Amino acid sequence: MTADGVPARVGVLGGGRMGAGIAHAFALAGAELVVVERDDDAAAAASARLRASLEKAVERGSTARTITDLEGAFTTATDVAAFAECALVIEAVPEDRTLKLDALRRVEAVAGDAALATNTSSISIDDLAAGLSRPERFLGLHFFNPVPPSALVEVVIGSATAPGLVDDARAWVAALGKTAVVVRDAPGFASSRLGVALALEAIRMVEEGVASPADIDAAMELGYRHPTGPLRTTDIVGLDVRLGIAEELHAKLGERFAPPELLRRMVAEGRLGRKTGSGFYEWSDQ
Structure with a gap:
């Protein structure tokens, strides 16, 4: 030591x-x-x-x-x-x-x-x-x-x-x-299970046209004092990582963790977030 x-x-x-x-x-x-x-x-x-x-x-x-x-x-x-x-x-x-x-x-x-x-x-x-x-x-x-x-x-x-x-x-x-x-040991432990649940719902809201990614994130940052909103966090973590965790939780915990089609499509297109320069936000200049 x-x-x-x-x-x-x-x-x-x-x-x-x-x-x-x-x-x-x-x-x-x-x-x-x-x-x-x-x-x-x-x-x-x-x-x-x-x-x-x-x-x-x-x-x-x-x-x-x-x-x-x-x-x-x-x-x-x-x-x-x-x-x-x-x-x-x-x-x-x-x-x-x-x-x-x-x-x-x-x-x-x-x-x-x-x-x-x-x-x-x-x-x-x-x-x-x-x-x-x-x-x-x-x-x-x-x-x-x-x-x-x-x-x-x-x-x-x-x-x-x-x-x-x-x-x-x-x-x-x-x-x-x-x-x-x-x-x-439990599916998603504590942090991934809660973080992914919030992120998936935020992605569904984008998919349904409820609000823009920036406004959804602002709602959580300003209304609930999250330091970073769920969609910006997803970009930072990587959409492919989020998808992998969601698939793991979907298999073990059921439909509430089913990955939205928008997430699957963005991953298939290579829009993985900050590491590729584009996700829910543009990162090419950051």
Whole structure:
């Protein structure tokens, strides 16, 4: 453990926006990081993404460390064997059950007694744990996008998760300067289930011509004090991510989570939100 209570060496599998954000949070808390990607090009992109994020933290005064110090705290690799000395490994690959389980099994094979976490926003922890050899060392750590400014981490407990690991997870989240909410494994956990329910209804309202995306968002921002409306949040999260979670919840919880046709059509057209420059809003100039 570092002096601040985070594991001394943390691994992150997947260096995309979420993975880089998780690595950023642990780097600022004093951990050494190793980020593993699928190939050299992806590893180089992950390294550049993480460095740019850390540079912004230094510029904002979010840390007293220099960018040189922070650069020395992380490495990238293309082989999960790099996780061998980690005390905690967090999987942050795309939201697909088969992909995640394969990734977790590969990590478990080389990570010894390390704690293993998934950043899933909707996939059952127990379903994933059933395919692992040490389910007691496994739980969900659901970070929110974008990770650096987000104040919340959802700690999701599987039926086999050891109580001591839950205590450790609470301590890690606190050391990151974030707040942990602990929930049992259930479809959509707490945050995704509530967030997607609101987003789907907002999308139906656009589909029905009730109001514009901007006015629907303003209603929630000004009337209910949401910092960001459900449609702008959907653009930030990614419409494809929202659709994937909705399909998961639809299968398990029924018709109230059926994805609107507008959402399916926008995803099919590649209008995924901020990451593609267009969704319910235009992001090309932001």
